[in-house]
Amino acid sequence: MLSRTIFRALIALEAAATLALAQTNITADVCADPSAFTSCTTQALATSKGCTDMCNGSKMCVLGCGCAMYQSYINCVAESCWNQAYSCEYDKLVAAYFSQCSTAAEPIPFWPAPDSAPGGCSCNLGKVLQSVTKAQQEYNTCITNDTSTSVIQQGNQNTACGCCEVSAGLSAMYETCPDTIPADMGADIWLQASTIYGTVIHWDKCGSVLDQYNCHNLGFAPPSSNSSTFYKPANLPPNGTLTLYNTGPANAVTAPPSGSVFTWSQSSVMYTVTASPWKNGQIMVTSTSIATTKTSSTVTGTSSTVPPGATSAATGTAKTGAAMSMKELSLVGPAAWLQVIGVLMLV
Structure with a gap:
């Protein structure tokens, strides 16, 4: 089986050229300090251009710029849009960071959101991503622990490791957020x-493999805190029908979750973040009550297309659903710092 490390490197190189176009769906108009957020993202765009201009076509260099770009996005949110720290949009931003940057590592500010966080996402995408990451790590351990001297047995167990990994990720999604459309949690991408x-790995053939192998015995922990079941292609629960939505208005979080000043780091880079006070005159916040001029809109979502041979996450008729959703627009562009590149080249 192809090494997942090699695979991730290939995907990273393929994605490097498009990292500069990455976006996050958080807008200044819903932020605690709209002006500061706009300034932050504008500076991000200028810094990104300077970083990528120095790459001279090197994909690894662009990838390094991309890693720092996502860190800049996170800082912009932490500084002036901290009231969106538990939102679906921020969860998606962090998920994109982990997907595109091999050096990304916990802890990440505000992530994953605590249970029942004010203004949190209807599905805790942070918990879902943690479960998927855990499944990847368990897969690596599973194939490493295969000590069989038979080539056939090694191949069979490696296939079982792969089927357990796929099942663990999907099972975590279905159990963590049973009401959510699987595609909205990243099931198709997974x-x-x-x-x-x-x-x-042919997921549609994993049923017979999982009949012969016990994922727990292969070193896989329960897929989620809600269930220890590793679902097979033919017995996944029904697809959820709700699209993602934020559970509260833009002013549901009334104070910076990590305090006015905090630090966090990635690789060798340390950031000190100073949060802006509330300056959004269009969305009012008081000590005794919360009032907002914003209204939620109704949206409809559908599950997306699954590749040939993949079943269940979007097998059969795609289900649709409606839910309340915050207004979504795109940031103007990415930001980057060259310090990350040297660390990335050593990975």
Whole structure:
């Protein structure tokens, strides 16, 4: 089986050229300090251009700029849009950071959101991503622990390790957020990446494999805190029908979750973040009551297309659902610092 480390490197190189176009769906108009957020993202765009201009076409260099770009986005949110720290949009930003940057590591500010966080996402995408990451780590341990001297037995167990990994990720999604459309939690993308687009692990054939192998015995922990079941292609629960939505208005969080000043780091870079006070005159926050001029809109979502050979996360008729959603627009552009590149080249 192709090494997942090699696979991630190939995907990273392929994605490097497009990192400069990455966006996050948080807008200044819902931020605690709209002006500061706009300034932060404008500076991000200028810094990103300076970083990528120095890469001279090097994909690894652009990838390094991309890692720092996401860190800049996180800082912009932490400084002036901290009231969106538990939102679906911020969860998606952190998920994109982990997906595109191999050096990304916990802890990440505000992530994952605590249970029942004010203004939190209807599905705790942070917990879902943690479960997926855990499944990847367990897969690596699983194939490393295969001590069989038989080539056939090694191949069979490696396939079982792969099927358990796919099942663990999907099971975590279905159990963590049973009401949410699987595609909105990244089920389709997970199937593509964990099966390497259906060419290494054939998820639709994993049922018979999982009948023969016990994922717990292969070193896989329960997929989620809600269940220890590793679902098979034919017995996944029904798809949820709700799209993602934020559970409160833009002013649900009334104070910076990590205090007015805090530090965090990635690789060798340390950041000190100073949060802006509330300056959004269009969304009022008082000590005794919360009033907002914003109204939520109704949206409809559908599950997306699954690659050939992949089943269940979007098998059969795609389900649709409606839910309340915060207004979503795109940031103007990315930011980057060259310090990350040297660390990335050593990975």
